Amino acid sequence: MKIEILGCSGAAAKGFNTTSILINQEVLIDAGSAASVLDEKRLSGIRHILLTHSHIDHIKELPFILDVACFGKGEGIDIWGSSITLNALRKHLFNGILWPKLKQLGLDNSSCRFITLPKDTFNLNGLSAKSFKSEHINGARSFMISEGNKHVIFSGDTSYVPRLFNLAASLSGRLKLFFVEASFPDRMIEVARLTGHLTPSIIGRELHRFKRTRVIAYHIKPRYFEEVTTDMPEGMGYVRGGEVFNI
Numbered sequence: 001m002k003i004e005i006l007g008c009s010g011a012a013a014k015g016f017n018t019t020s021i022l023i024n025q026e027v028l029i030d031a032g033s034a035a036s037v038l039d040e041k042r043l044s045g046i047r048h049i050l051l052t053h054s055h056i057d058h059i060k061e062l063p064f065i066l067d068v069a070c071f072g073k074g075e076g077i078d079i080w081g082s083s084i085t086l087n088a089l090r091k092h093l094f095n096g097i098l099w100p101k102l103k104q105l106g107l108d109n110s111s112c113r114f115i116t117l118p119k120d121t122f123n124l125n126g127l128s129a130k131s132f133k134s135e136h137i138n139g140a141r142s143f144m145i146s147e148g149n150k151h152v153i154f155s156g157d158t159s160y161v162p163r164l165f166n167l168a169a170s171l172s173g174r175l176k177l178f179f180v181e182a183s184f185p186d187r188m189i190e191v192a193r194l195t196g197h198l199t200p201s202i203i204g205r206e207l208h209r210f211k212r213t214r215v216i217a218y219h220i221k222p223r224y225f226e227e228v229t230t231d232m233p234e235g236m237g238y239v240r241g242g243e244v245f246n247i
């Protein structure tokens, strides 16, 4: 499995792109930055977009990705999200005010499908995916992406969810990478709690459970980047965008 971090920041700033993570060239987790990072050929290759939630740092380039990915090819693109997330997009983004309605764009058809995430595992061109409820806003989800016996988890934006860490720990060495959001530094732990986010020390206290998994912080807010990475306990990695993982 090839994982490209196109962007992973909790806000946009010079040198920091918002969240978009490309897997095996075809599956995109969140639509925060792909259109401004990938060329047209690579954008056209995206077949699935999995949305963690509707916050703007995760969906802001969706219209521009669809502009490229939905036209001029036969295979179509599937956009997966919770029903709450997909309804929010229809109501607040593709509403004829911020951007044309899906019907006006000619996208409300077989070339561009909005699909509500199923409860069970679903297939994505050779990969499998499963979503889990996260604690952030209504409809927010975490994702586990699997290829055979190798798993990767993306927490999405979330506050502390014991069941996510329990699931991740239960996979032991089969979980190759565990991407966990760390939006704020530890001194802002109360802000993190109120806004449904994590800080390094909250992840750090769980770290002993992941001896055979790389735990990697992402979704760091650019203005706190130095502080957050300084707060990180030994044994925890982080990404800021541009990294590529092969597992």
Ligand SMILES: [Zn+2]
Pocket: 010, 055, 057, 058, 157, 219
């Ligand atoms: Zn976010």
Ligand SMILES: [Zn+2]
Pocket: 053, 055, 136, 157
């Ligand atoms: Zn969010």
